[in-house]
Amino acid sequence: MKKVYSRPKSLKRNPFHYCPGCGHSVIHRLIAEVIDEMxxxxxxxxxxxxxxxxxxxxxxxxxxxxxxxxxxAAVATGIKRAFPEAFVFTYQGDGxxxxxxxxxxxxxxxxxxxxxxIFINNAVYGMxxxxxxxxxxxxxxxxxxxxxxxxxxxxxxxxxxxxLALTRGAVYIERxxxxxxxxxxxxxxxxxxxxxxxxxxxxxxxxxxxxxxxTNWRMEPxxxxxxxxxxxxxxFPLGVIKDVTGSKDAx
Amino acid sequence: xxxxxxxxxAAIRAGCQCYFGYPITPQNELTEYMAAHLGRRKGCSFxxxxxxxxxxxxxxxxxxxxxxxxxxxSSPGISLKQEGISYLAASQLPAVIVNMSRGGPGLGSIxxxxxxxxxxxxxxxxxxxxxxxxxxxSGQELADFTHRAFELADKYQIPVIxxxxxxLGQMMEPVEFKHEAPEKPPVRSNxxxxxxxxxxxxxxxxTSKPTELEEINWSLFRRYQLIQRRETTYEAFMxxxxxxxxxxxGVAARIAKGAIKNVQAEGLKVGMLRPIxxxxxxxxxxxxLSNKVKQFLVFEMNMGQMIEDVQLALxxxxxxxxxxxxxxxxxxxxxxxxxxxxxxxxxxxx
Ligand SMILES: Cc1ncc(C[n+]2csc(CCOP(=O)(O)OP(=O)(O)O)c2C)c(N)n1
Ligand code: SF4
Numbered sequence: 001m002k003k004v005y006s007r008p009k010s011l012k013r014n015p016f017h018y019c020p021g022c023g024h025s026v027i028h029r030l031i032a033e034v035i036d037e038m039x040x041x042x043x044x045x046x047x048x049x050x051x052x053x054x055x056x057x058x059x060x061x062x063x064x065x066x067x068x069x070x071x072x073a074a075v076a077t078g079i080k081r082a083f084p085e086a087f088v089f090t091y092q093g094d095g096x097x098x099x100x101x102x103x104x105x106x107x108x109x110x111x112x113x114x115x116x117x118i119f120i121n122n123a124v125y126g127m128x129x130x131x132x133x134x135x136x137x138x139x140x141x142x143x144x145x146x147x148x149x150x151x152x153x154x155x156x157x158x159x160x161x162x163x164l165a166l167t168r169g170a171v172y173i174e175r176x177x178x179x180x181x182x183x184x185x186x187x188x189x190x191x192x193x194x195x196x197x198x199x200x201x202x203x204x205x206x207x208x209x210x211x212x213x214x215t216n217w218r219m220e221p222x223x224x225x226x227x228x229x230x231x232x233x234x235x236f237p238l239g240v241i242k243d244v245t246g247s248k249d250a251x
Numbered sequence: 252x253x254x255x256x257x258x259x260x261a262a263i264r265a266g267c268q269c270y271f272g273y274p275i276t277p278q279n280e281l282t283e284y285m286a287a288h289l290g291r292r293k294g295c296s297f298x299x300x301x302x303x304x305x306x307x308x309x310x311x312x313x314x315x316x317x318x319x320x321x322x323x324x325s326s327p328g329i330s331l332k333q334e335g336i337s338y339l340a341a342s343q344l345p346a347v348i349v350n351m352s353r354g355g356p357g358l359g360s361i362x363x364x365x366x367x368x369x370x371x372x373x374x375x376x377x378x379x380x381x382x383x384x385x386x387x388x389s390g391q392e393l394a395d396f397t398h399r400a401f402e403l404a405d406k407y408q409i410p411v412i413x414x415x416x417x418x419l420g421q422m423m424e425p426v427e428f429k430h431e432a433p434e435k436p437p438v439r440s441n442x443x444x445x446x447x448x449x450x451x452x453x454x455x456x457x458t459s460k461p462t463e464l465e466e467i468n469w470s471l472f473r474r475y476q477l478i479q480r481r482e483t484t485y486e487a488f489m490x491x492x493x494x495x496x497x498x499x500x501g502v503a504a505r506i507a508k509g510a511i512k513n514v515q516a517e518g519l520k521v522g523m524l525r526p527i528x529x530x531x532x533x534x535x536x537x538x539x540l541s542n543k544v545k546q547f548l549v550f551e552m553n554m555g556q557m558i559e560d561v562q563l564a565l566x567x568x569x570x571x572x573x574x575x576x577x578x579x580x581x582x583x584x585x586x587x588x589x590x591x592x593x594x595x596x597x598x599x600x601x
Contacts, residue, residue: 042447045316050457057453063443065315066455068338071308074300078312078320081296082269083444086316104308107301 008032010041012061021221023122023211024053026178030188031089031118032060038195044087045079047072051093052126070101073108076115087198089116094135095125098160105164112169112203116194119161119206121175122213123232130216134158137235142216157235161208165242171203173241177210177233179225186238197245210236254393255420258323258349258413259284261397264428267347268318268436269296271309275325276361277417278351282323294436303328307335307348314344315454317442319401323349325417326367327358329375336410337376341456341467345404345439347397348382349413351420354579362579363418363502368556371414372530379468381475383411383482384529386501390424396527398430405439407478414529416552418502418581478531485533486525489515493522494600496540497591498561499550500526502581507550509584514591519601521591529557537564546598547571550587552580570598 007013010032016025035041046064048056049072057064067075072090079088097105097119108115124142125131131144135157139148149157165173172194176187187209194205210232212224219227252260259281262270270289272282282299290297296313300306306322313320324332329350339346352367354360371384383403385396393415400411438444443454458464488508490496499507504525511521524540526533537560547569549558554577562571574590576582595601 041451043445045443045445054457057455061446061451063446063451064453064455065443066338066342066453066457067311068308068334071304071311071335074305074308075312075315077298077305078269078271078309078314079316080312081298081309082313082318082320083316086445103301104305107305111298 008036010035010061012059014058016059017055018052019215021212021214021224022052023178023209023213024120026184027118027120027187027209027211028056028059030184030191034188034191034195035062038192038199040087040195043085044089047075047088047090049092049096050127051096053091053093053120054127056091070096070099071104072096072101073104073113073115073117077108077111077113080114084114089118089195091118092120093126094119094121094123094133098134098158102160105160106167109164109170109204109206110167112171114198114201115204116198117206118191119208120211121208121236122211124213124216126213126216137231159236161206161241164206167204169203170206170242171244172197172205173208175208175210175236175238175241177228177238179210179212179228183238193245193247196247200245202245210238252390252423252426253280253420254390254415254422254424255280255351256284257390257393257426258397259288261394261428262321262347262401263289263292264430264432265398265401266319266433266437267321267401268294269313269320271298271300271306271320271322273300273303273306273324273328275328277353277420278323278325278349280420281349281351303331304334307332310346311335311339311344314339314346315443317439317444319405319436321347321349323351325350326352326355329367329370333376336382337374337378337380339410340374340380340382340471341378342454343408344410345408346410347400347404347413348410349415351415351417353417354577360579361417363416363581364552364577364579365416365501365503366553366556366577367414368529368551368553371412372532380471381530383407383409383478384414385411386414386527386529387419388501388505388525390422390426393419394426394428403482407474409474414501416502482528483531483533484527485536486527488523488525490522490524490540492520493544494520495546495548495591495595495598496544497521497523497548497550498526498537498557499523500529500557503550503552506582506584506587510587510591513584513588514595517592519592519595521595526557532560532564534560534564537561541565541568545569546594546600548574548591548594550574553577
């Protein structure tokens with residue numbers, strides 16, 4: 001019988017600790033599949049964040065090193081400057097990348113660091129209990145916007161990917177989602193393309209992934225999938241935001 | 252060469268592969284030296300970071316993959332680096348951090364001060380950790396201690412701080428470099444460079460089990476004890492028949508030396524103990540001095556920080572006076588000489 005589905009080599013045999021319906025586990029698997037397919041397992045260094053995915057090294061079977069909250073792009077810079085042969089990906093939440101780590105991210109992109117950021121936009125701070133993130137949608141209730149995000153007071157959901165696209169050093173930026181089989185396939189393709197641009201030494205790449213957090217959104221998993229289409233993707237439109245890699249699609 | 256440039260050259264000769272910095276007076280010549288001389292070397296890298304926070308986290312990244320790496324700043328910038336220093340200490344990663352300190356608190360002044368003693372010797376960032384702290388007091392020591400800092404960092408897998416000040420950084424002094432730069436920068440053997448031919452590894456400190464972290468704390472502590480036993484260094488100056496011992500470090504010790512020579516000429520029996528490692532502090536030497544000498548004068552360019560370590564070492568076995576000039580004021584040797592003789596007479600030593 002032909003085997004059509006199995007655990008990627010780059011994923012350890014540890015069961016995920018994520019909540020049911022959480023996007024992190026799907027995204028982990030996609031990254032691991034791409035690492036396998038591109039034969040990167042023995043040159044990859046992953047930088048997970050403080051956040052729900054802080055234990056990502058329990059799952060990825062590649063070298064990994066912890067970063068301080070938001071400093072992943074600086075850590076990746078240090079790695080690539082000292083050891084350019086490494087393949088480096090950061091894995092960052094929206095609080096991490098778009099609030100506390102804004103400066104590090106923008107400047108790494110602007111320097112065109114040869115790194116890839118996998119940016120998980122779940123519109124909340126998951127790990128700390130569902131507080132407002134910079135990406136929290138207008139009127140959305142979180143534990144620190146109990147009456148809904150009031151843009152007059154709390155500002156607007158930030159479009160960090162569009163901001164990053166303005167830097168000359170960023171070569172590939174795409175926003176995807178993991179709320180349907182089709183979107184999951186597109187996400188994998190985007191990760192692959194981002195990784196390839198790093199391997200080709202072109203510059204900074206980032207894939208922003210709209211990812212369900214049913215727990216803090218207080219929704220059933222299926223409802224959270226629908227909410228991404230109906231609400232989140234309206235504010236954060238899916239698609240390629242910037243591509244100056246000059247390459248055709250990876251597959 | 253200026254003190255700041257001396258550190259840069261010595262770092263390159265010690266095999267520093269990556270330097271990450273952010274401009275701040277009075278250490279800019281060091282950043283500029285690295286831009287001019289390190290950035291172009293084969294396999295080496297210079298990055299002007301967007302902040303000190305970024306710079307220290309770049310250091311963390313470079314250290315992860317086994318490079319000898321350094322950052323430098325002055326007081327306000329060193330405050331920002333504390334986050335990264337704590338992570339380096341927790342992950343047991345070597346790095347060299349230079350603080351050419353200036354007057355504080357706040358934006359303070361750009362003139363030389365020693366008010367970062369507490370910050371340097373008590374860890375500085377969050378959590379239970381120490382860093383080795385070296386306090387040079389001359390151009391030659393800037394060169395020698397920079398080399399030593401890289402060696403110690405690698406030997407004990409620990410961040411090492413060189414605590415200088417604005418005056419040392421700006422001073423022009425002749426210097427002899429005792430090492431040649433290596434052809435290829437060295438790579439630490441336990442570096443994280445991809446799981447080629449070995450199982451994958453993770454460098455992390457976060458744990459959901461307090462007992463695991465407790466074990467990390469214990470293992471750090473045991474290493475700190477070893478460092479205390481092996482690496483404590485100090486200089487004793489005219490200590491043999493002294494009745495009054497001055498305790499001072501760095502540039503203050505240099506000023507005090509001049510002052511002591513003046514008062515010696517007047518027949519006062521004054522010596523000096525100069526801690527060279529501020530952490531580990533030479534407590535045992537202070538304690539053993541107190542068998543012979545009962546009067547101590549701590550002189551610092553701050554409001555009194557190292558004095559606490561002197562008092563702890565003496566545990567009441569000696570009388571400690573203090574003279575301090577904070578804010579970036581640099582007293583002259585004759586000013587300090589006056590203070591020494593006043594105390595000498597007040598304490599009835601003559
Ligand atoms: C300096 C610092 N501030 C705050 C925290 C607490 N903290 C841990 S994770 C996190 C944010 C998590 O949100 P996000 O980045 O969106 O990731 P998620 O958990 O949603 O995946 C915060 C604020 C920290 N670890 N360090
Ligand atoms: S809190 Fe949200 S982001 Fe965190 S594991 Fe649960 S569902 Fe996922």
